Amino acid sequence: MRKLSLKALKPALLGTTFVVSASMAIPAHAKEFILGMQCDRSGPTQNVGAYICDGLHDMVKLANKRKMFGEHTVRVFEIDHGYDVPRGVEAYERTKQAGHISYALYGTPHTYALTPKLTDSKVPGTSPGFGSAAAANGKAYPYIFPIAATYWSQGAAAVQHVMDSWKAEGKSGTPKIAYLFYDNPAGREPLEVLHALQKKLGFEFREFAVPPPGVEMRPQVLDIVRRYKADWVVSHLFGRAPAIHIKELSRLRFPMNRVLSFVWGGGESDINVAGWDIAEGYQALQFAGVGKDHKVVQDIIAMYKEDGKPEPEELKQSVYYNRGVFTGALHAKAIANAIAAKGANATGDDVRKGFESIRDFSLDGFLPPMNITQEDHEGGGWVQVWQVKGGKYVKATDWIQGYRDVVLDFVSKAKPPKTN
Amino acid sequence: MLYRATGSFNRSYADELKVYQVPLPKNTIIVITFLVFVVVPLTFNEYYISILNFIGVAALGAIGLNILLGYTGQISVGHGAFMAVGAYTTAVILREFPDFPWFLALLGGGVGAAVIGMFFGIPSLRIKGLYLAVSTLAAQLIIEWGINHWPWLSGGAQGSVYVAHPTFPWMVDGELAMKPMKQNVEYYFLIYITLALGIILALNIFRTHLGRAFIAVRDRDIAAEIIGIDVFKTKLAAFGISSFYAGVTGGLYAFLYTIANVEAFTLLVSIQFLAMCVIGGLGSILGSILGATFVVLLPIVNDLVVRGLGGALLGWDDATASTILPKVNLILFGGLIMFFLIVEPDGLAKLWRTITDYFRVWPFPYI
Numbered sequence: 194m195r196k197l198s199l200k201a202l203k204p205a206l207l208g209t210t211f212v213v214s215a216s217m218a219i220p221a222h223a224k225e226f227i228l229g230m231q232c233d234r235s236g237p238t239q240n241v242g243a244y245i246c247d248g249l250h251d252m253v254k255l256a257n258k259r260k261m262f263g264e265h266t267v268r269v270f271e272i273d274h275g276y277d278v279p280r281g282v283e284a285y286e287r288t289k290q291a292g293h294i295s296y297a298l299y300g301t302p303h304t305y306a307l308t309p310k311l312t313d314s315k316v317p318g319t320s321p322g323f324g325s326a327a328a329a330n331g332k333a334y335p336y337i338f339p340i341a342a343t344y345w346s347q348g349a350a351a352v353q354h355v356m357d358s359w360k361a362e363g364k365s366g367t368p369k370i371a372y373l374f375y376d377n378p379a380g381r382e383p384l385e386v387l388h389a390l391q392k393k394l395g396f397e398f399r400e401f402a403v404p405p406p407g408v409e410m411r412p413q414v415l416d417i418v419r420r421y422k423a424d425w426v427v428s429h430l431f432g433r434a435p436a437i438h439i440k441e442l443s444r445l446r447f448p449m450n451r452v453l454s455f456v457w458g459g460g461e462s463d464i465n466v467a468g469w470d471i472a473e474g475y476q477a478l479q480f481a482g483v484g485k486d487h488k489v490v491q492d493i494i495a496m497y498k499e500d501g502k503p504e505p506e507e508l509k510q511s512v513y514y515n516r517g518v519f520t521g522a523l524h525a526k527a528i529a530n531a532i533a534a535k536g537a538n539a540t541g542d543d544v545r546k547g548f549e550s551i552r553d554f555s556l557d558g559f560l561p562p563m564n565i566t567q568e569d570h571e572g573g574g575w576v577q578v579w580q581v582k583g584g585k586y587v588k589a590t591d592w593i594q595g596y597r598d599v600v601l602d603f604v605s606k607a608k609p610p611k612t613n
Numbered sequence: 614m615l616y617r618a619t620g621s622f623n624r625s626y627a628d629e630l631k632v633y634q635v636p637l638p639k640n641t642i643i644v645i646t647f648l649v650f651v652v653v654p655l656t657f658n659e660y661y662i663s664i665l666n667f668i669g670v671a672a673l674g675a676i677g678l679n680i681l682l683g684y685t686g687q688i689s690v691g692h693g694a695f696m697a698v699g700a701y702t703t704a705v706i707l708r709e710f711p712d713f714p715w716f717l718a719l720l721g722g723g724v725g726a727a728v729i730g731m732f733f734g735i736p737s738l739r740i741k742g743l744y745l746a747v748s749t750l751a752a753q754l755i756i757e758w759g760i761n762h763w764p765w766l767s768g769g770a771q772g773s774v775y776v777a778h779p780t781f782p783w784m785v786d787g788e789l790a791m792k793p794m795k796q797n798v799e800y801y802f803l804i805y806i807t808l809a810l811g812i813i814l815a816l817n818i819f820r821t822h823l824g825r826a827f828i829a830v831r832d833r834d835i836a837a838e839i840i841g842i843d844v845f846k847t848k849l850a851a852f853g854i855s856s857f858y859a860g861v862t863g864g865l866y867a868f869l870y871t872i873a874n875v876e877a878f879t880l881l882v883s884i885q886f887l888a889m890c891v892i893g894g895l896g897s898i899l900g901s902i903l904g905a906t907f908v909v910l911l912p913i914v915n916d917l918v919v920r921g922l923g924g925a926l927l928g929w930d931d932a933t934a935s936t937i938l939p940k941v942n943l944i945l946f947g948g949l950i951m952f953f954l955i956v957e958p959d960g961l962a963k964l965w966r967t968i969t970d971y972f973r974v975w976p977f978p979y980i
Contacts, residue, residue: 234939243936250932271935272916273942277885278870278877279667283913286797290660302877305773306870313795325771377761378772378876385770404758610775610872 223264224537228253228524229288229316230269230297236276237432240462242299244510246271248517249297249524251493251505256525258496262532267525278302285310294531295524295544298324301379304337308610311336316541317527317548321520322456322480326382327607329571331549334609336541338548338570340523340563341480341516344429345600346574347455348383350478351427352390353595354453354578359424367396371423373413373438375430376402383429383455389599399423407434414441429455436466443471450474450580459579460512461586469584476589478576480561481519483586484511487559489518512586519560526551561592574600649805654798662797664913669804670865671905673811675889676898677858680815682887683896684824685851686831687737688745689730691752692859693882697760697875699726699860704774704873705766715779715868719807722864723857729756730856731849738845753880760875773874776867779803794868804865811858815898818854827851831896892953894960903961911949915942 230249233242253269256262270291272284281303285296296311296318298304304324311318312335319338320328326343328334342350352370359368372387374380384400391398399421401413407430417423426447428438435458442452452475459477485491485508494504507514530547531539539547551565551572561575573594580589623629633639653665678692689695702725706718733752737745760767768774778793785792794800818824826847829837838844867873885908893904919941923929929937957964971978 232935234935235943239939246935247932250935254932269931269935271931273935273939275912275939275942277881279671279909280912282870283664283667286660286663290658302874305771305872305874306877309775309871327771376758378770381761381770381772 223266226262226265226267226295226528226532226539227288227291227293228267228269228295228297228528229285229291229293230271231274231281231284231299231303232271233276233299234273236274238276238300241457241460241513244507244513245517245520246299247505247507248514248519249521250517251496252489252518252521253525255489255493255496256521256529261525261529265532265537267528269521274299274303276300278306282306282310289314289316294539294541295319295528297520297524301325304328308334308337312610314541315545317545319520319524321516323379327604329569329574329604330607331567331570332609333607334570335567336545338523338565340520340548340565340570340572342456342478342574342576343571344379344382344455345386345603346571346595347429347478347576348386348427349390349595349597349600350574350576350593351453351455351595352387352394352396353593354476354478354590355425355427356394356396357590367394368424369397369399369422370425370427371399371401371417371421373401373403373410373417373426373428373430375407375434376404379431380429386600386603389603390596393596393599403430403434403438406432408437410434410438411441414438414445414447418442418445418447424451426452427455428452428458431457433466434458435460435463439463439467439472439475443467448474450476452476453578454478456480456576459586461510462513464581469581472581473583475581476578477580477586479512479579480576481515482559482577483515483579483588487515488557489522489559490515493518515559522556522560523548523551523554523563526554569601569604571604646809649809650802654801659797662801664910666797666800666804666869668906668909669801669808670862670869671886671889671909672902673804673808673865674859674862674886675893675901675905676811676815677855677862678886679890679893679895679897679901680818680827680858681851681855682890683894683900684819684831685827685848685855687734687848687851688742688887689749689752689852689855690746690880690883690887691730691733691749691756692855692886693878693880694753694756695726695730695856695859696863696866696882697756697873697878698729698856699723699863700867700873700878701760701766701774701863701875702726702860703864704776704867707776708768708774711777715777719861719864719868722867723860726860726863727853727857730859731853734849734852734856737848737852750880753883757875757879767875772876773872775872778871779868800869803868807861807865811861812898812902815858823847823850828896888950892950892960894962897960897962899965900960900962903965907953907961911946912942915945919945 232246233239250269253267257266270288272287274280274284285307296316298307298318298320301323304320307318317336317338319340321341324339326345328337328339329343355368355370401417403410403413417426430438435454443449449472454477456478459479464472497504527544527547530550531543535543548565549567551563554563561573563572565572575592575594577592578589579586681687681689699722703718703722706713706721733749736748740748761772778795780791780793782789783792826842829842830844830847834844889904889908890901892907894900916938919938920934923934
C-alpha cells in the first residue's frame with residue numbers, strides 16, 4: 194500500500210516541476226500575454242461549453258498567426274470548472290497567479306462570484322449570454338463586459354421580431370404572446386423588460402414557468418396551446434429543455450414558425466434532438482453569425498488546412514463554436530488595442546480601455562456592428578433571428594435592436610454592486 | 614521527545630478527566646496550529662491560500678454534515694439548501710442593517726439555517742433511511758424555489774444579494790481602522806479560525822450527554838429510547854447543530870464570493886458534501902476534514918499534474934490540454950473515489966488510523 198502511493202506520487206511531482214519550468218519559459222523581448230478563461234467541459238453545460246471554448250481557442254490562435262498583437266502573443270489559459278463555483282473561483286485565482294490581463298467568464302453564478310474580484314484587481318471579464326443584464330451599465334460594473342445582447346435586450350428584440358412579423362403578415366391588433374421560461378434567475382431576468390413592453394405596446398402576455406431541469410413541460414405547453422391559445426411563443430430555456438419544447442409544441446400542432454427562442458435554445462444540437470423536420474420553421478435569436486460561410490470561420494478552416502489538419506470537428510455545432518469565435522475576436526481586439534496603446538506594459542485596465550474603444554467592429558457581418566463604450570458594455574444589444582429551413586439554419590433578419598430606449602432605461606437604472 | 618502509550622495509570626480523578634493523556638497529541642496540535650496560523654500564511658502564495666480557503670470552508674460544512682450523518686445516522690440531501698439559507702440570512706441581515714457586526718450576522722446565518730434545518734428534520738422521527746433522504750431532497754428543492762420566488766429576500770430577478778467585505782481592525786496609515794477583507798490571506802484567517810472553533814465545538818459535543826445520545830440513536834434508536842433518551846429531541850438537535858454548521862459554511866461562502874447566490878448551492882453541492890463525509894469516514898471529525906480536502910483538491914491536483922505531464926511528455930498545447938483534461942479529470946475522479954472506497958470502505962480517517970497505528974509501534978512491532 195505504501196509502496197504504491199509512493200509510485201503514484203513520483204509522476205505527480207515530476208509533472209508539477211514541468212508546470213513550473215514551462216511557465217517560466219517566456220522570451221525576453223516579445224511578451225506572452227495571458228487571456229484567462231474558464232469553461233465547463235465536464236459539468237451540466239458541457240454540450241455547450243466544449244464548442245464555445247474551442248471556438249475561442251481557435252480565434253486567438255488565428256489572431257496570433259495573423260500578428261494581430263505585433264511581436265507579442267496571447268496565450269489562452271483555460272481551466273475547466275465543471276460548473277462548480279468554488280472550482281471556478283480557483284480557476285480564476287490560478288490564471289491570476291499566472292498574470293492574466295483579460296478574463297473570459299463562464300456561467301452565471303461564476304460571473305456573480307467573480308465580479309467583485311475582477312473589479313478589485315482591475316481585469317476585464319466577459320460574460321456573453323449569461324451573467325447579469327445590469328452589467329451592461331459600464332459605470333456600475335466597470336470591469337464586466339456582457340459584450341453580447343443581454344437577456345433584457347434579447348427580450349426586447351424578441352418582442353420586436355414578433356411585432357414585425359405580425360405586421361408583415363398583415364394582421365391587425367396585437368398578438369397574444371406566451372413566454373415559456375426556465376424558472377431560475379436567468380429565466381426570470383427578462384420579465385421586467387417584457388412587462389414594461391407589454392405596458393407600452395399593449396399586447397396580451399402571459400408567463401409559463403418550467404421548473405429546472407425542464408425535461409417535463411407538457412402541462413405548460415398544453416396550457417399555452419389549448420387554453421391560452423397563444424399566437425406566438427417566446428421561449429427562454431436551457432440544456433435539454435429547448436428540444437423538448439419543440440417536440441411538445443409540434444405534438445399539439447402549434448405552428449413552428451411562431452416559436453422564437455432566446456439564444457440558448459438555438460443550437461444545432463437542440464434541433465438534432467428534436468428532429469430537423471419537426472423543427473422546420475423554428476426561429477432563434479443569435480448574437481453571432483451561424484454556419485461556416487463567414488470569412489473569419491473560413492480563415493480558421495484555412496489555418497487548420499495549413500497545419501495539415503481537417504476542419505475542426507466542432508464546426509458541426511457552428512452556433513456555439515461561432516459564439517466562442519465571437520468572444521475570442523472581441524478579447525483579441527481589446528488586447529490588441531491595449532498593446533497598441535501601451536506596448537508590452539499593457540495591464541488589465543488597459544484591456545478594459547481596449548474593450549471600451551472598440552468601434553464598428555463587425556468582422557464582415559459575422560458580428561453586429563459592435564460599439565462598446567463606457568456607458569454600454571453590451572455593444573448595442575444586437576441580435577439576428579435565424580430560422581430552421583430545409584435542414585439548416587437560415588438567416589431570417591439582419592441585425593436588430595429591439596426597443597433600445599426601454600432597455601437602456603433599465604440599464605441606466607442599474608446600481609453598482611455594493612462593496613466596501 | 615516521543616512518548617509511547619503503554620496504558621493509563623492515573624493517580625487522581627483530575628488526571629482521568631484530562632483531554633490529553635499523553636503529551637504527543639497535545640504537541641501535535643500545537644505544531645499544527647503553529648503551521649496553520651503562522652507558517653502557511655507567511656510562506657504560501659495567494660493562489661495556494663485561495664485553495665486552502667475552499668478546503669477550510671468545505672471542511673466546516675463536512676463536519677456539520679458528519680454530525681448528522683456519521684454520528685446520529687440521519688441522512689440529509691438538503692445541506693446545500695441549508696447553506697443557502699445561511700448565506701442569504703447573513704447577506705440579508707447585513708443588507709438591512711449595514712452596521713450590524715458581520716460575525717454576529719454569520720452566527721445569525723447559522724441560527725437561521727438551524728431553525729430551517731430543524732423544521733425539515735421533523736419527519737426524521739417517523740421516517741428513516743432512503744425515505745428521509747427523499748424528504749430532505751424535498752427540502753433542497755423547496756428552499757431553492759422559495760429563495761428564487763421571494764423577491765424581498767433574494768433581491769429581485771437576479772436572485773442574489775451582494776455582501777460587503779467583512780472588516781477587521783488593522784493599522785491603516787499608522788492609525789487603527791476597520792479594514793475590509795479583500796486579500797485571500799485575510800479570508801484565510803477568518804475561515805481557519807471559524808474552522809478551529811467548529812472543530813473544538815464538534816469534538817466537545819461528543820464528550821457531553823447530548824453527543825453520546827446522538828451515537829446511541831445512531832446505533833439503535835429503540836434501545837436508546839428504552840434507556841431514556843428522547844429520540845425526537847435528539848434527532849432534532851442533531852439536525853439543528855448540523856444545519857447550524859451548514860449555515861455558517863454558507864455565510865462564509867457568501868463572504869468569500871461577496872454574494873449570496875442560490876445557484877452556488879444546488880443539489881450537486883449537497884451531494885458533494887455527502888461524498889466528502891463518505892470518502893473521509895463517517896463518524897469522524899478528522900475524516901470530514903480529510904474528505905473535504907480530498908474532494909476539493911482532487912480536481913485541482915489532477916488538472917495541475919495531468920496538464921504538466923501532458924505538456925512535458927506529449928507536447929500538448931493549451932487548446933489540446935483543455936479538451937483532454939476534463940475527460941481525464943472525470944475518469945480519475947471517479948476512479949480514485951472507487952479506489953479509496955475499495956481499499957478502505959471506512960474512509961480516509963480509517964486509512965489514517967491504520968497508518969498511524971503502524972508507526973506507533975514501528976520499528977519493533979512485536980515487542
